[in-house]
Every structure is written in C-alpha cells, then in structure tokens.
Amino acid sequence: MSTSTTPTGFHESTPVPGPGSREAAHRRLVAGLLQRQGAALVFLAVMAVAWIVFPGFGTTGNLRTLALQSSFLAVIALGMTLVIISGGIDLSVGSVYALGGVLAAYGSRWGFFGALLLPLAVCGLIGLVNGLLVARTAMAPFIATLATLLFARGLLLAITGEGATTYKIDNDQVFLEIGRGVLFGVGYPVYITLALFVAGGVLLRRTRFGQALFATGGSESSAVLMGLPVARTKIMVYVLSGLLAGFSGAMTAAYLQSGVTVIGVGTELDAIAAVVIGGTLLTGGAGTVIGTLFGVLLRNVIQNIINQIGTLDGNFQSVVSGAFLLVVVVVQRTLSRGRR
Amino acid sequence: MDEPVLEVVEVSKEFPGVRALDRVSFRLRPGEVHALVGENGAGKSTLIKVLTGVHRPDGGRLLRDGRPVVFGTPIQAQRAGISTIYQEVNLVPLMSIAQNVFLGREPRGPLGLISRSRMHAMAADLLAGYGVTEDVRRPLGSLGVGAQQMVALARAVSVDARVVIMDEPTSSLEPREVETLFEVIGRLHRQGIAILYVSHRLDELYRICDRVTVLRDGKLVHTGPLADLDRLALVSMMLGREIGDVRDHGVTGFGEDGHAAAETLLRAEDLVSRHRLAGVSVTVRAGEIVGLAGLLGSGRSETARAIFGALPLDSGAVVLAGKTVRTGSTSAAISAGMAMLAEDRKADGIIPNLSVRENIVLAALPRLSRYGLVSRAKQDKIVDIFVERLRIKISSPEQKVSELSGGNQQKVLLARWLCTRPTVMLLDEPTRGIDVGAKAEVRKLIDELAAEGMGVLLISSDMEELIEGADRLMVLRDGAIVGDLRGDQVTEGNVLAALAHHEGDADE
Known part of the structure; x- marks a missing residue:
C-alpha cells in the first residue's frame, strides 16, 4: 500500500481563480440589498414624495384607509409568500378569497363560529387538495391550483345562484367587528394582519417547518436526501395558503357586511406580484414576509397616488406595478446568476 | 475480527432492462475505510442508493449491527446511522452554512423555537474541525465547492453516523482541501466510524483505504484487503481484463506509425479546465483513428467536449487544418469542420x-x-x-x-x-447500448470514414473496441495523458499498465 502519494499533477497545474473580484462582490452586495429591501426603499421614497406633493395624501384619514385596504391583500400575499418560498405557486387564492367571503356570510346564520369556521374549513380543504396534488401526484403547482381556482369560483357561483343571491351578515355583531372594529383609530384588520405577519415571520425563521420550507424551495432533491419531510411541508404550505385566503375573504365579508361574489378576480396575480416585488425569489428558496408586506403597501400607495392625481386613469396603477415587477425580476435574475 | 457494522447480503436491484445489482454482498467493519470501485454501469451508484434508502432492493438483505433493516426513505437510513456525502453537493445554496448543517435537527429553545445563536455557535464550533472558518451566517452558496463539501461532511458525521458513505468526495477539491478531508477521515477512522469510499483515483484509494470491493456489471468481483492487490490487478478487475504476462511493460519508444506522413487535421494543445483537464494534448491526422482510453472520470469525454467547444477551457488551443478554432463555442467547432457524437444520444442527440x-x-x-x-x-x-x-x-x-x-x-x-x-469526427461511446451486430456495423463505418481521409477521435469504455479500432491510443488519467501508444504498442497490456502506473511509483 502506497503511503507516499503526492496529489496528482492535475491539481497543481490548475489555475485557482480568486473568490471573485471586489467589483463583482460589490455588485452582488448592491443587487442583494435591492433584492431584499428594494420594496421597502421604494415604498419609503414614494411615501415621502407623495406626502410632500399631495396635500391629501398625508392625512390621517387617507393613511388609515390605505392601511385597512392593504390588509386584505396582505393576508393573501402572506400565504402566497410561503408557497412561493417552497418553490410552488398558488393560483387558487383569488377564487378561494371570494369563496371565503361568501361562505362567511352564509355561515353567519349560525353565529360567530359559523361565520368564521365555515370558510376556514372549506378553504383549508381546498388548500389540502392543492397540497396533495402537488406533493403526492407531482402535479405542477400551476396546473393543480389552476384547477382549484376554477373549482372554487364554480362553487361560489353555485351557492349564490350565479351571483344572484348575496348573503348579508346582519345578525352577528361580534363577527362584524373583525372587519369593522376600530382601536386607536385604526381598523381591526390592520392589527390582525400585523399579528399574522409576525406569526408568519416566526414560522419561517424560527421553526423547523420554516427551515424545511426554505430547503424545499432552495433545492428539493437536497431536502429529500437530507431526510426533510418534503411532502408534508408542501401539503402544509398549501393548506396555510388556503386558510389565509379564506380568512381574508371572511375578514372582507365582515368589513363589507356581506359576501360579495365579484371580488377576487385576478387577486392571485396581485398577490404574486406583491410577493415578488417584496424580494421573494419566484424560483423559491428565499424570501421574507416583511418584504411582501412592503410589496402590498407599495402597490396600494401607488394606487392611492393615482387616485390623488385624479385625472389619471386608475389602470395606470397596473402599468406602474408591472414596470416595477419587471425591474425586480431582472434584478433577481442578475443576482441568481451572480451566485452561480 | 470486528462484527460488521453494516452488511450487505446478496442484494439485487433490477431496472427495466438492466440488472443493476446482482446478488452483491460485502461487509463494512467499524473504523475501516473501505473502497468501492467499478467502471460505468458497475452498480456503485445503485448500491449507494440502496444503502441510503433512495432505492429499495428487489432481493437480499441489509444488516446493521447484525440486525436486519429496511430503508424506505433517506431519513430512515440516516436514523440508522448511515450518512452520505454525494459527489454533487446536496445542500441548499441559498440557506446559511449553519442552517445547512442543522437542517431538520435545529437546536430549539423555549416554545420550541429554533435558537439561532446556539445554532450559529454550534455550527462554528463543529466546522472549525473541518477547516471551515467562514462566518456560518453566510449563505452556503458563497463558499467554494470544496468548503461546501466540507460542510456536507460535517453535517453527515454530526448526525451520530456510524457509517459514512463518500461518493467521489475529492472530485472537486483542491489539494489542500483533500488533505483536510483525509485528516477528517483519519479522525473518523480512530472514532470507529466505518467509511465507504468511492473514488476513481487510485492514488487516493491506496493512500487511505484498508479494504476494497470491486463491482463490475452489477456483480461483485472481489472484496478483500487492498494491500493484497497491486494497481494493475485492481485495474484489471475493474475493467474485467486478464493481466496476462504484461506486467511492467515500458510504455516508451515509438512503434510503427502508418499515418506519420499524413497531414495533421486536428491539433489540441495543452487543454486545461479546472478539476477536469490538466493539460491534454492530442493530434489526429487524416485517415487516423485516435482512441482515448482511461477509467471513468479520467477526462476522456471532457477532452472531446473541450475540443468541440462544449466544455469551457481555462487555457489551451484547438487547431483544425492549420486554423485556430475559437474554444468554448460549439458553433465555431462545427463551422470549422468538426462533428461530435455525444455520449448520451438520448439526451444530447436524437x-x-x-x-x-x-x-x-x-x-x-x-x-x-x-x-x-x-x-x-x-x-x-x-x-x-x-x-x-x-x-x-x-x-x-x-x-x-x-x-x-x-x-x-x-x-x-x-x-x-x-x-x-466534417473533416474530424469526435465519437464518444459510439457503440454503447446497441446490440452486437449493430456494433460491428458502426465500427466498420468508422473504419470506412477514416479510410476516406477523415480524422476520428474515438472514446470507448470497451477496451476491445479501442484496441482493434484505433491506430493510436492516448491513455488518460486524472485529466492528463499518461500514455501514448502507436501501432504495435496498442495492446491491452500496455493500456492497463499505463492506467495503473504513474511516475515515481516504481514500487508497485
């Protein structure tokens, strides 16, 4: 047995490039900052400008409305953040959101718990179906959740007689408080949303489930080989997404005092946009809930500003969001290439 | 004699059309470093996957400390104390170093929440023993491949492993990192942890391994102390060739070369690609069939791909019919007059x-x-x-x-x-996976093409095909040419000798 072996000449003649030039490192740093905090930075800049330019913007009333309006989308986008970090996508949330609202209104005839639990049960179940399809049958999340999008929207139309019946919530004041209650001048939904985001952040960063989520999205085959419960994690994340969308629907119903059937069309795309603008990688494996929160706020602030201008078509909001989304995706692309 | 920590008994595994493992048995004893070797299709990867719970065997048993075990998933194998580090680092690049070490078993504090500070301290502590001193909060992807491999190893060992399987762990390491790896292996050895070490680098095997198991075509060929086998015998077993009376044949001097007068069509000079090629030079003349011989991972395919522009080069030049071809571009290679039949025709061809x-x-x-x-x-x-x-x-x-x-x-x-x-064709395993009759026809075609004046670079794992087909054979090992055989020198014995020996190693 030879003990005097030197490493083969192979290695010695191989040039060893340094760990990347300083310039590249600098570029990566800027890109990383833009990626993670881009939404927050742009949000603050836009806020500052709007505050100065539009007298109507900085008023307490306007800011309250802004915060309240952002809450409903933010809760949906929170679930979407988790799904996207896991490497998936959930297109069903817009329909599930609307369905949640109708079910809450429908269930309010059985009191507070009926109004709250009926949407959560059904929407959680839809999420479970999504999760099982994605995790157990290896169906593409895009397809699986597109199917449940149609399913949820169909169910909604069926129970409302194609939208002809609108269920009102008038006999349960406690449930209405969820959407209409006010504390220190700020609506309950804002507090609920903040609480959910804190919980979401803890879930992501401080629990094994959260870590498994990042690992699954970051490299699924590695996660499997490391012995992580990949399938269970995926199922859980779609259930959470369904629950959050359904809850947001219930909260909206409480706010509007009825189950409105026409909401939620295309909301899944708004949620995805907010998540991506918030710095979560669309390819999975990286992201933050706080980024998503700023993504949602940014979208609504731009909408609000366009309303302030008044003369501008409201559709310009989409134009601005779309442009910003493009920038973010390009930055993400550059960043992930820098990593390779 | 120590009781085996892991015993594989007559394990078989069949895939559609292939018997990947055919009643393979071997034992892994505590504290031993056990080499697992074999050529392409020998069944090494399948065996590893059976041991790690990725594949379920169709027949046979696994005994862990003498007790039968069945692994349905990787986690079950890990719980039984069998850890694996794969050739391709199987970690999550976007997550931090510490997270990667502790994924799935993070230290938890009050409320069952992960304690980041403890996790970071533990990770830094652990990794210091593996020569990784970077900030453990950095994303894993920011480390070099070698350091990533060390993190994978640290993770694998720290889960209370009794058996660590290493699949070509050094294939992407720098020499310094290889030394660190060997130090760690020495430490594991002293702790009584058994190591199953898969590598094609004979030098490494002879340096650190106690025993060896050789697989070929899914069957066990040999298992026993490595010291009882010299390099030539080992290589012969892997390739399934007889040693015969060819020992210690010199591989110098020039044989008869029928193509010496012909025009040089292709000249590749000093091709260097990190971790793959260490300065390979090849020339092909008109009408000549030049064979590339070598064990798996020796750089045969890489050489062809580098010439064809499909493998980025750090340095080196490719000259075709007197004109320099831009490297790193397949379209430049094609328009210069090259053609390449890739190894995997399903993925790269039809x-x-x-x-x-x-x-x-x-x-x-x-x-x-x-x-x-x-x-x-x-x-x-x-x-x-x-x-x-x-x-x-x-x-x-x-x-x-x-x-x-x-x-x-x-x-x-x-x-x-x-x-x-094309004026030059690069053929990578042109007859793999086709039946005997078709093989003969393809070989005949190659001969015909050469006879018409085309230059052919032929890669094959089939020794017979190379020896019968090639006018000249270049033997590769670890990304470098270690033998250049022409005319009469092209014999099996000379090839085996070149594969097994290396400079300054006369004692074997």
Missing part, C-alpha cells in the same frame, strides 16, 4: 418525435435552404444517400426515430453529422 429525415437534415439545414426555405427535394436526396450508405434500416424516411433500434438511431445521428461534411 429528437425522438421527429422523423428519420428530419433528424438527419437538422444539422445541414443552413446548407440546404435558400431564402430561409428548405428544399424538400434536396433533403430527400441527402437522406436517401445516407440511409443507403450507412445501411440504416427503416421502413420509410418518415418513420419516427424513436421507433428505431439503438444501433439505427446511432447511425441516424452519424448521418446527421456527415451531412455537414
């Missing part, structure tokens, strides 16, 4: 749902078209010529390629490249 005609004319389309329109008549003519010349058996040129046998698919690919009128 388009199964297109017809024979469409597959053949694909590469020649630019030449056949005018104003962006492709003349069907010209296509048909070309296809007819090649179908006849290469004796491709088809019912009609419109038949789907996926319906053809492997041999005929290979001929279709060959025809596609011949359409481009």
Whole structure:
C-alpha cells in the first residue's frame, strides 16, 4: 500500500481563480440589498414624495384607509409568500378569497363560529387538495391550483345562484367587528394582519417547518436526501395558503357586511406580484414576509397616488406595478446568476 | 475480527432492462475505510442508493449491527446511522452554512423555537474541525465547492453516523482541501466510524483505504484487503481484463506509425479546465483513428467536449487544418469542420418525435435552404444517400426515430453529422447500448470514414473496441495523458499498465 502519494499533477497545474473580484462582490452586495429591501426603499421614497406633493395624501384619514385596504391583500400575499418560498405557486387564492367571503356570510346564520369556521374549513380543504396534488401526484403547482381556482369560483357561483343571491351578515355583531372594529383609530384588520405577519415571520425563521420550507424551495432533491419531510411541508404550505385566503375573504365579508361574489378576480396575480416585488425569489428558496408586506403597501400607495392625481386613469396603477415587477425580476435574475 | 457494522447480503436491484445489482454482498467493519470501485454501469451508484434508502432492493438483505433493516426513505437510513456525502453537493445554496448543517435537527429553545445563536455557535464550533472558518451566517452558496463539501461532511458525521458513505468526495477539491478531508477521515477512522469510499483515483484509494470491493456489471468481483492487490490487478478487475504476462511493460519508444506522413487535421494543445483537464494534448491526422482510453472520470469525454467547444477551457488551443478554432463555442467547432457524437444520444442527440429525415437534415439545414426555405427535394436526396450508405434500416424516411433500434438511431445521428461534411469526427461511446451486430456495423463505418481521409477521435469504455479500432491510443488519467501508444504498442497490456502506473511509483 502506497503511503507516499503526492496529489496528482492535475491539481497543481490548475489555475485557482480568486473568490471573485471586489467589483463583482460589490455588485452582488448592491443587487442583494435591492433584492431584499428594494420594496421597502421604494415604498419609503414614494411615501415621502407623495406626502410632500399631495396635500391629501398625508392625512390621517387617507393613511388609515390605505392601511385597512392593504390588509386584505396582505393576508393573501402572506400565504402566497410561503408557497412561493417552497418553490410552488398558488393560483387558487383569488377564487378561494371570494369563496371565503361568501361562505362567511352564509355561515353567519349560525353565529360567530359559523361565520368564521365555515370558510376556514372549506378553504383549508381546498388548500389540502392543492397540497396533495402537488406533493403526492407531482402535479405542477400551476396546473393543480389552476384547477382549484376554477373549482372554487364554480362553487361560489353555485351557492349564490350565479351571483344572484348575496348573503348579508346582519345578525352577528361580534363577527362584524373583525372587519369593522376600530382601536386607536385604526381598523381591526390592520392589527390582525400585523399579528399574522409576525406569526408568519416566526414560522419561517424560527421553526423547523420554516427551515424545511426554505430547503424545499432552495433545492428539493437536497431536502429529500437530507431526510426533510418534503411532502408534508408542501401539503402544509398549501393548506396555510388556503386558510389565509379564506380568512381574508371572511375578514372582507365582515368589513363589507356581506359576501360579495365579484371580488377576487385576478387577486392571485396581485398577490404574486406583491410577493415578488417584496424580494421573494419566484424560483423559491428565499424570501421574507416583511418584504411582501412592503410589496402590498407599495402597490396600494401607488394606487392611492393615482387616485390623488385624479385625472389619471386608475389602470395606470397596473402599468406602474408591472414596470416595477419587471425591474425586480431582472434584478433577481442578475443576482441568481451572480451566485452561480 | 470486528462484527460488521453494516452488511450487505446478496442484494439485487433490477431496472427495466438492466440488472443493476446482482446478488452483491460485502461487509463494512467499524473504523475501516473501505473502497468501492467499478467502471460505468458497475452498480456503485445503485448500491449507494440502496444503502441510503433512495432505492429499495428487489432481493437480499441489509444488516446493521447484525440486525436486519429496511430503508424506505433517506431519513430512515440516516436514523440508522448511515450518512452520505454525494459527489454533487446536496445542500441548499441559498440557506446559511449553519442552517445547512442543522437542517431538520435545529437546536430549539423555549416554545420550541429554533435558537439561532446556539445554532450559529454550534455550527462554528463543529466546522472549525473541518477547516471551515467562514462566518456560518453566510449563505452556503458563497463558499467554494470544496468548503461546501466540507460542510456536507460535517453535517453527515454530526448526525451520530456510524457509517459514512463518500461518493467521489475529492472530485472537486483542491489539494489542500483533500488533505483536510483525509485528516477528517483519519479522525473518523480512530472514532470507529466505518467509511465507504468511492473514488476513481487510485492514488487516493491506496493512500487511505484498508479494504476494497470491486463491482463490475452489477456483480461483485472481489472484496478483500487492498494491500493484497497491486494497481494493475485492481485495474484489471475493474475493467474485467486478464493481466496476462504484461506486467511492467515500458510504455516508451515509438512503434510503427502508418499515418506519420499524413497531414495533421486536428491539433489540441495543452487543454486545461479546472478539476477536469490538466493539460491534454492530442493530434489526429487524416485517415487516423485516435482512441482515448482511461477509467471513468479520467477526462476522456471532457477532452472531446473541450475540443468541440462544449466544455469551457481555462487555457489551451484547438487547431483544425492549420486554423485556430475559437474554444468554448460549439458553433465555431462545427463551422470549422468538426462533428461530435455525444455520449448520451438520448439526451444530447436524437429528437425522438421527429422523423428519420428530419433528424438527419437538422444539422445541414443552413446548407440546404435558400431564402430561409428548405428544399424538400434536396433533403430527400441527402437522406436517401445516407440511409443507403450507412445501411440504416427503416421502413420509410418518415418513420419516427424513436421507433428505431439503438444501433439505427446511432447511425441516424452519424448521418446527421456527415451531412455537414466534417473533416474530424469526435465519437464518444459510439457503440454503447446497441446490440452486437449493430456494433460491428458502426465500427466498420468508422473504419470506412477514416479510410476516406477523415480524422476520428474515438472514446470507448470497451477496451476491445479501442484496441482493434484505433491506430493510436492516448491513455488518460486524472485529466492528463499518461500514455501514448502507436501501432504495435496498442495492446491491452500496455493500456492497463499505463492506467495503473504513474511516475515515481516504481514500487508497485
């Protein structure tokens, strides 16, 4: 047995490039900052400008409305953040959101718990179906959740007689408080949303489930080989997404005092946009809930500003969001290439 | 004698059409470093996957400390104390170093929440023993591949492993990192942890391994102390060739070279690609078939791919018919007159749902078209010529390629490249996976092409094919040429000798 072996000449003649030039490192740093905090930075800049330019913007009333309006989308986008970090996508949330609202209104005839639990049960179940399809049958999340999008929207139309019946919530004041209650001048939904985001952040960063989520999205085959419960994690994340969308629907119903059937069309795309603008990688494996929160706020602030201008078509909001989304995706692309 | 910590008893595994493992048995004793070797298709990867719970064996048993175990998933194998580090680092690049070490078993504090500070401290502590001193909060992807491999190793060992399987752990390490790895292996050895070490680098095996198990074609060929086998015997076993009376043949001097006078078509000079090629030079003359021999991972395919521009080079030059070809670009190589038949024809070659005609004319389309329109008549003519010349058996040129046998698919690919009128062809395993009759035909075709003045670079794991087919053989090991055999020197004994020996190693 030879003990005097030197490493083969192979290695010695191989040039060893340094760990990347300083310039590249600098570029990566800027890109990383833009990626993670881009939404927050742009949000603050836009806020500052709007505050100065539009007298109507900085008023307490306007800011309250802004915060309240952002809450409903933010809760949906929170679930979407988790799904996207896991490497998936959930297109069903817009329909599930609307369905949640109708079910809450429908269930309010059985009191507070009926109004709250009926949407959560059904929407959680839809999420479970999504999760099982994605995790157990290896169906593409895009397809699986597109199917449940149609399913949820169909169910909604069926129970409302194609939208002809609108269920009102008038006999349960406690449930209405969820959407209409006010504390220190700020609506309950804002507090609920903040609480959910804190919980979401803890879930992501401080629990094994959260870590498994990042690992699954970051490299699924590695996660499997490391012995992580990949399938269970995926199922859980779609259930959470369904629950959050359904809850947001219930909260909206409480706010509007009825189950409105026409909401939620295309909301899944708004949620995805907010998540991506918030710095979560669309390819999975990286992201933050706080980024998503700023993504949602940014979208609504731009909408609000366009309303302030008044003369501008409201559709310009989409134009601005779309442009910003493009920038973010390009930055993400550059960043992930820098990593390779 | 120590009780085996892990015993594999008559394990078999079958995949559609292949018997990947055929009643393989071997034992792993505590504290030993056990080499697992074999060529392509020997069954090493399948065996590893059976041991790690990725595949379930069709037959046979696994005994862990003498007790039968069944692994349905990787986590079950890990719980039984069997950890694996794979050739490709199987960690999550976007997550931090510490997170990667502790994924799935993070230290938890009050409320069951992960304690980040403790996790970071523990990770830093652990990794210091593996020569990784970077900030553990950095993303894993920011580390070099070698350091990532060390993190993988730290993770694998720290889960209370009794058995650590290492699949080509050094293939992407720098020499310094290899030393660290060997130190760690020495430490594990002293702790009584058994190591199953898979590598093609003989030097490494002889340096650190106590025993060896050789697999070939899914069957166990040999298992026993490594010191009882010299390099030549080991290589012969891996390749399944007889040693005969060829020991210690010198590989110097020049044999008869029938092509010495012919014009040099291809000259590749000093090709260097990090971790893959360490300065390979090859020349091919008109009408010459130059074979590349070497064990798995020696850089044969890489050499061909580098010449063809499919592998980025750190340095080196490729000259075709006197003109320098831009490296790193396959289109430059093709327009210079090269053609390459890739190793995996399913992945890199045929388009199964297109017809024979469409597959053949694909590469020649630019030449056949005018104003962006492709003349069907010209296509048909070309296809007819090649179908006849290469004796491709088809019912009609419109038949789907996926319906053809492997041999005929290979001929279709060959025809596609011949359409481009190459002066040099690079053939990587042209007869793999095709039946015996078709093999002979493809070999005959290669000879015919060479006879017409084409230069051929031939790669094959089939020693016979190389020795009978090639006029000249270059032997590769660890990304460098270690033997250059011409004419009469092209014999099995000389090839084996070149594969097994290396400079300054006269004692073996």
